[in-house]
Amino acid sequence: MILLWMIVILMAGGLLAWLSKKWHPELPRWIALFAVLADFILAVYLWLSLPASTLGASPWLLQLEIPWIPQWGVNFILALDGLSLLMLLLTFFLGILSVLVSWREIRTKSGFFHFNLLWVLAGITGVFLTMDLFLFYFFWEVMLIPMYFLIGVWGHANRTYAAFKFFLFTQASGLLMLLAILGLYFIHGSQTGIYTFNYFELLGTALAPEAARLLMFGFLAAFLVKLPVVPFHSWLPDAHSEAPTAGSVILAGLLLKTGAYGLLRFVLPLFPTAAVEFAPWAMLLGAVGIIYGAILAYSQTDLKRLAAYTSVSHMGFVILGVFAFNEWALQGVVMQMIAHGLSTGALFIVAGFLYERLHTRDMGQMGGFWAKAPKLGVFALIFVMASLGLPGLGNFIAEFLTLVGSWQANNWLTVVATVGIVLATAYSLRIMQKVFYEPAPSDHHLPDLSAREMLIAVPMIALILWLGLYPQSVLDTAQPSINQQLQAYQEPEAKEKVAVVEVPAVELKVEKAENK
Amino acid sequence: MTQIDFLHLMPLIILTLAALLNMLVVAAWRNHKIIYVITAVSFVAAFLSLFELRGITAHAIEPLFVIDGFGVFYIGLILATALVISMLSYAYFEQREEQKEEYYILLILSTLGACTLVISTHFASLFLGLEVLSVALYTLISYLRTRERSDEAGIKYLILAAFSSAFLLFGMALVYYSTGTMTFAGIATAIADLQELPLLLLTGFGMMIIGIGFKLSVVPFHMWTPDVYEGAPAPVTAFIATVSKGGVLGLLIRFFMEVDGFRYPTLITIFSIVAIASMIAGNLLALLQTNVKRILAYSSISHLGYLMVAFLAGNRLGVEAVTFYLVAYFITTVGAFGVVAMLSDTERDAELLEDYRGLLWRRPWTATAFTAMLLSLAGIPLTAGFVGKFYVLAAGVNTQLWLLVAMLVLNSVVGLYYYIKVVAVMFQQPEAEAEPRPRLRPSIYLASVGTLAVLTLLLVLVGVYPAALVEVIQQVFASAPVMAGR
Incomplete structure (x- = not known):
């Protein structure tokens, strides 16, 4: 009930x-x-x-x-x-x-x-x-x-x-x-x-x-x-x-x-059989999406449009991971869903905060806000770093697991997808550069975060750090249902796969320990 | 005729008597309220008399009528709709100068015609019902004589309806010539052994389809629809869109099921083309309109196309789907035109998109009701329209009419665009504050508001808990011999 x-x-x-x-x-x-x-x-x-x-x-x-x-x-x-x-x-x-x-x-x-x-x-x-x-x-x-x-x-x-x-x-x-x-x-x-x-x-x-x-x-x-x-x-x-x-x-x-x-x-x-047939194409679409979204994100001047295209790019990892059909990739997908929800949500909130103060979303009119609004700057910095996949934050775990999983399924597309992370660095840093570090084009009045806004920012930062530093709790919760979804793929070749499936589960925990 | 026969025809007899009584009362003393009460009471009485007929297997009144579960359900649907329309008409006509009383007599008569149609099993009763329905409609459409477009609409309907009746008659004559009988059952036996329809019979059926298609306003017999919808008073438009079409559709289903027309690929092809053309033309033309009544007119054309998809499924699931969709469509359409009627002032109907700008902020409840109606027409969940569309799709997929189903889906999306366009207009901020109109006496106003509220609640109820309605429909059809073996 x-x-x-x-x-x-x-x-x-x-x-x-x-x-x-x-x-x-x-x-x-x-x-x-x-x-x-x-x-x-x-x-x-x-x-x-x-x-x-x-x-x-x-x-x-x-x-x-x-x-x-x-x-x-x-x-x-x-x-x-x-x-x-x-x-x-x-x-x-x-x-x-x-x-x-x-x-x-x-x-x-x-x-x-x-x-x-x-x-x-x-x-x-x-x-x-x-x-x-x-x-x-x-x-x-x-x-x-x-x-x-x-x-x-x-x-x-x-x-x-x-x-x-x-x-x-x-x-x-x-x-x-x-x-x-x-x-x-x-x-x-x-x-x-x-x-x-x-x-x-x-x-x-x-x-x-x-x-x-x-x-x-x-x-x-x-x-x-x-x-x-x-x-x-x-x-x-x-x-x-x-x-x-x-x-x-x-x-x-x-x-x-x-x-x-x-x-x-x-x-x-x-549709286990049909999905396997379609998998290479889906992964290709994923890889194309990662690169395409990143390139378009880099060329935007509107802050919210930029954040929107980063979503296209990040969601490419999801489809790449889903059609890799293994536990690593799917764990990565689940992590990506949560981490991306937080990080992109946060970027939109930053854009919203700026819009409330400046009444523009155009990055050309922004600049030099680091000195004026340090709290907002830190909030933005953390989530820009999350979005480019900095270790220690949730998105890194997600992308890492997805790439490890998809490597087992398709090497070349994984290589292409990895290039996307480099591009993510480019567009993410551009946000910080343009909005916070460059000299201001005009003199805006920019109050720093209010108490209500801190109430929004702090829990988000805490969560994305938690996801990055101790993802095990999330992975444990998701694991049984991920295995359930993958059942259809393991049964036919259960005998050969058992070994492969067991090992990553162990390794996964080891890997997390190092991360801490 | 025996006493039993009379009992079974009670709804029709009540309507006839009510029309006569109204006429006598008008002759003695003109009073809008009294006439209205007589009309409403007679609709209710006729509706209640149907409860006596619940659960009957089938009672044939040779050779003209058969009263079975199917007929009882359709009569009930028609009567309930007519009652709601008369409720909406009261407030609408109260603010107008013309003689109001004859309107109700005509309304009762055309309802009687529609009721006759759905229980006909003979060409004579078919034609009688159709003409009673149409002749009353000619006058109803041009009832507000002084208005700009009303003559145009009335004449257009008169000429085209007479023309289509001629086609229908000619078609019947050809069928009679070929088969030697005018009862549906007789025709069924006469053609039972035919693998293919001979040319003469096919021509006969084809001409009948033209006549029927005109009444249903399916493409390519739809030309009159937008003009008539626009020119007729809003309650009458609601009547044409629902009762008139529902009656003819009921007849079509009965006739087709009886003679098993689904065996003949030629007929199926004709109906498929009509269905696809109606969906496409209705939706595409609706996109170009800026007049709400015309939008609803074209949308009704496309909805008849959707109904044809379920009809073409040709099995029991299909007929159930048609009936369910019809109920949902009736509620929705009457509700939508009810809103139009309620917003209309003494000079003209509220038909331009401009009249609806910012309605949500001026009259939130009316706008909410209208939004619900439009979303139901678009087939969005939580409304009856969604379940109806789902039912129709299920019937289509079940019989594997892939082309029709694909067209339906495609057209739903196109349809969505113009429904949402109207909704979007209602949500815009009005540019200038419109001066509030003087409201009618609260009692009259309440009749409209109450009716709309009931319709909206029904819409949501059927959308959220369709099981009850589905059960009623399934039970009703279980007792209809026409459906047996399907």
Whole structure:
């Protein structure tokens, strides 16, 4: 039930926040804050109360099943494993930050704003929890509309265009996924006589190679657009740069992760053979994305657009890792999802702070802020370093593990991807150089971080350091569910693979010890 | 006719009596409120009389009618929609100068026509129902005579509808010539052994499709739709978009199921082309509009195209999907035109996009309802439209109509664009503060607001918990002999 409550709290909180605007203009903020905080506490409680013994046996920690539309075999299934739990923690943490960063930024229609904010989070929570494909599509769509409004109503100058583009891209790809879901449903139904959208039942569906390929492309369409992978990324820079800060944080930190999550949860286990066939191409797209995103990021003058293109680059590592099909790479992917959520979220928050003070996102008009706002400078410096993959911070672990994993799958593309890290150094340092160190082009009044802003910055810094210095806790939580996703790939060649799989698990821990 | 027959035709008899009673009352004493109450009560009474007929297997009134689960459900749907439309009409006509009373008589008559259609099993009752429906509609469309576009709309509909009726009649004559019977069952037996349709029969069916297609406003018989939608008063537009189309669609399903037209590839090809053309033309033309009523007109064309996809699935799942989608579409369309009617003033309907600018900040509840309706038309979750579209897609995928399903998906995306465009306009800041309009008496205003609120709640309810409606539909069709064996 606790899983259902998480969604209900957010949805009810959203409605309440909207209505409460009438009584007091500040009330929606507090209601939103408490709703997300309550969910965060629930998630942390779940994490801490995990008995260690259940880890390793069955990856599923909690499960809830209520019949919803029995005639179609649709059930309201929520289930939690390590992967979902980590994603939920990230969701609620970034959710709290989004409420906090909007405290001063959002002046108009705060009630409706917080309604949308909480409903996006509710949709994302649902996506991370549900194990029924109908419900998955349902939540997948539920998170779109509020996001559309967040961009379209409170965004920057070109917001209507950006909101449209975001909406059409994601909706079109989502519908293709719906077709694939229906295809899977009917194929499974005609084989077994049981028509159901239940993920656990659909897992074992035997598919003809041709059908598997088509269905997989349906799912891939939705996830690759959302991730985004290079030819389908063009909605992202617009949406990210036009959205208000909270919207950018949620887009970069969470919405992109739903694509990665979908790949891990659905594409890998449902279509093992088709995924293996597609893997070289997917990895190629990943490598291209890493390089392409980095080059474009380097050439931006708009701070938020720059951060948006770094997302394209970083998400390249995700798809590279997912299609390497080994535990190293997938651990790296999970780490990347969390670390990128934090680091890019932080960059957008920095951009938001600067925008609030200067009313511009143009880096040409910035400069010399290190002396004026040292706290902001340090905050930015840490996350710029994280984004270029400095050891000691979370992103390093993520990229390192992904590259080690993908090396085993494809040497040359890994080499190309590694070049991307060098490029990341270039664009990341450019942010610091341009905004903080160069002499100022004009004399801005720039107050340093306020207490509320420190409240945002400090926990983020603490977390990214924790991820970098002691990632073991995250890796342990994710491991059982990662093994679960990879089962289909290990069974056929279990005998040869056992040795290979066992060894990295040991090495992984050794490697972490050195890192400390 | 026996007493049992009368009992089964009770809804139609109640409607007929109500029309007569209204006419007598108008002759004696013109009063908007009294006429309105009589109309509403008769719709409710007719609806309640259906509960007597629940769970019946099938009762044939030879040779014209059959009252079965399918018919009862469609009559119920039509009556409920007509009731809601009359609720919305009251406030709409109360602020207008014209004679208001005859409107309700015509509304009842055309509802009667639609109800007759869905239980017809004979060409005579089919044509009778269709003409009762159409003739009343001619007048309804141009009811507000003094308005600019109303004559144009009325005449256009009159000419084209008469033309299409002629086609329909000719088609029926050819079918009668070939088969020697006018009952659906008789035609079914006559052509049961035919592997291919002979040319004469095919021509007959083709001409009937033209007549039916006109009423459904599918491409290429859709030309009248935007002009009529624009020129007719908003409640009448809602009526044309829902009751009139629903009745004809019910008839089409019954006829096609009875004669098993799905066996003939030629007919399937014709319907597939019509479906694809409706989806594409409806959506693309809607993109170019700046008038909300015209946008809704083109969107209704494309929605009929979506419905055709499920219809073409040709099995029980398909008919269930059509029916479910129709319910969702009725709720949504009536709601959307209800909003248009509510925002209209004495001179003209609120039909320009400009009228909706910043609506969310001026009238948040109305705007929320309208947003919900538009999102439902676009097929976004939490609304009935989503479940309906899902049902239709499921029916299409199940029968492997890949081309149609792919077109449906593609068009949904195009459709999304113009629905969202309207929503976006409502969210923009108004440039100038519009002066508040004097509101009607609160009791009248409440009737509209209450109706809209009920529609919006229904929309969300069906969207979140469709199981109940699905169950009703499945039960109803289980008892219909037409569906047996499918």
